[in-house]
Amino acid sequence: xxxxxxxxxxxxxxxxxYSLSNAGYLAIKASDGPGALALYEAEAPDLVILDIxxxxxxxxxxxTAIRARGDTPVMMLTARGEEQDLVKALDLxxxxxxxxxxxxxxxxxxxxALLRRSSADRxxxxxxxxxxxxxxxxxxxxxxNAEPITLTKLELRLxxxxxxxxxxxxxxxxxxxxxxxxxxxxxxQLLKQLVHxxxxxxxxxxxxxxxxxxAAPSGYKLVVE
Amino acid sequence: xxxxxxxxxxxxxxxxxYSLSNAGYLAIKASDGPGALALYEAEAPDLVILDIxxxxxxxxxxxTAIRARGDTPVMMLTARGEEQDLVKALDLxxxxxxxxxxxxxxxxxxxxALLRRSSADRxxxxxxxxxxxxxxxxxxxxxxNAEPITLTKLELRLxxxxxxxxxxxxxxxxxxxxxxxxxxxxxxQLLKQLVHxxxxxxxxxxxxxxxxxxAAPSGYKLVVE
DNA sequence: ACTTGTTGTGACCGGATTGTAACCAGACCG
DNA sequence: CGGTCTGGTTACAATCCGGTCACAACAAGT
Numbered sequence: 001x002x003x004x005x006x007x008x009x010x011x012x013x014x015x016x017x018y019s020l021s022n023a024g025y026l027a028i029k030a031s032d033g034p035g036a037l038a039l040y041e042a043e044a045p046d047l048v049i050l051d052i053x054x055x056x057x058x059x060x061x062x063x064t065a066i067r068a069r070g071d072t073p074v075m076m077l078t079a080r081g082e083e084q085d086l087v088k089a090l091d092l093x094x095x096x097x098x099x100x101x102x103x104x105x106x107x108x109x110x111x112x113a114l115l116r117r118s119s120a121d122r123x124x125x126x127x128x129x130x131x132x133x134x135x136x137x138x139x140x141x142x143x144x145n146a147e148p149i150t151l152t153k154l155e156l157r158l159x160x161x162x163x164x165x166x167x168x169x170x171x172x173x174x175x176x177x178x179x180x181x182x183x184x185x186x187x188x189q190l191l192k193q194l195v196h197x198x199x200x201x202x203x204x205x206x207x208x209x210x211x212x213x214x215a216a217p218s219g220y221k222l223v224v225e
Numbered sequence: 226x227x228x229x230x231x232x233x234x235x236x237x238x239x240x241x242x243y244s245l246s247n248a249g250y251l252a253i254k255a256s257d258g259p260g261a262l263a264l265y266e267a268e269a270p271d272l273v274i275l276d277i278x279x280x281x282x283x284x285x286x287x288x289t290a291i292r293a294r295g296d297t298p299v300m301m302l303t304a305r306g307e308e309q310d311l312v313k314a315l316d317l318x319x320x321x322x323x324x325x326x327x328x329x330x331x332x333x334x335x336x337x338a339l340l341r342r343s344s345a346d347r348x349x350x351x352x353x354x355x356x357x358x359x360x361x362x363x364x365x366x367x368x369x370n371a372e373p374i375t376l377t378k379l380e381l382r383l384x385x386x387x388x389x390x391x392x393x394x395x396x397x398x399x400x401x402x403x404x405x406x407x408x409x410x411x412x413x414q415l416l417k418q419l420v421h422x423x424x425x426x427x428x429x430x431x432x433x434x435x436x437x438x439x440a441a442p443s444g445y446k447l448v449v450e
Numbered sequence: 451a452c453t454t455g456t457t458g459t460g461a462c463c464g465g466a467t468t469g470t471a472a473c474c475a476g477a478c479c480g
Numbered sequence: 481c482g483g484t485c486t487g488g489t490t491a492c493a494a495t496c497c498g499g500t501c502a503c504a505a506c507a508a509g510t
Contacts (some may be wrong), residue, residue, distance in 0.1 A: 103298070105296070168362075189459070189460085190457085207499085216375050217375075217497085219362050219380055379468070417486095418469080419490070443486085
């Protein structure tokens, strides 16, 4: 498996490449955007790890270019606290992200998961857990073997975040950040609404949610069994 | 912060422990594999430093055992030139390594970095002491292996503060500050109430508290055994 | 411009959570 | 013994929070 890593922080670049090599991957290093793109063309890696903040062409542009050419999975690296970037990255089609600082172990786990997921895909990319399947391309969820339901952008994103932690409680603030990008905890109304709307689409009886359940003071969870 | 150090070289062990203590960490020493494992179980340290070459069960085995139980960060110590060991260690899930000989300054820098990293990563890892486990995301406590109990915001905060000092008496005024923010010190009624409510949730017989006990002059403690 | 679908904002309701006060019982003390 | 302190308990009021409704703002397609 070939993995392209692009980061202008050479220490971090080295560490990531080293960890990947140790885990049996072939790591290719680039230290700026243009270099990353050139290597992407030349080497056709199976996975790309991109730092968002790079001189020259930023990580965003590289990501866009890669998406224009194919569906190689892309993992973005972002500094803590730059939630805006995160949202933008996911919009551009990034598949996963990691917040710096992170441990090599975390990195490897996520890389592995991402590769497993993307190799299982081929053309389509249905994320699924239990009886819930999310099609990011078609903007649909399918519960069990019922007809797929079309979702809006925000609904899809919320579903995606809950699905990633299927069965576990996801904190409201965390969802706020992941779906909208702002940390201002005052905006619970948005989440409230979105959940309400999503429930009306997804639940057979929205007032007694089976799937998208409220977890008392902290947040929501997706029950997939 | 509790750090477990295991090394059969007693001089080095002493030196490392001494450096750590000086830097404000609580160092626990083990001189062989089985000892290290036993202490790991008993003390639940925040970080483990393991020499790879130890008699009996080697550092590898200890590392594997620790990984099987949780994700406590592990730092391996290796002699210069033993690249194979290093690769194997990282494979087993070690988070960092140090090549002997190293300076105390280097050691401390790496320990600090590792602890910062792992605490950042572990945003969803439950806090626990003895038979009490707190999940800050889900707002639940679990006592022994009973069903998790949902707590409110304030109850959670109180629990968290007591858990951080598990077994020790925590002063009422300190709790007031930590849970509510500041308040006039006369506001003991709030704490009284909160304790009362929490006891009704977590104690089997609230009038004879086993867990959340009153400590004589002015304070409470959490009994976790 | 009109229509439609999506998202943001404010208001209201009911139940949960939290704050406040009053009362009781035991400990301590002159 | 009477007074006072401290912690536990009960009762109730104030506030917070999630679910819901109604509507405004905005974008996209016709």
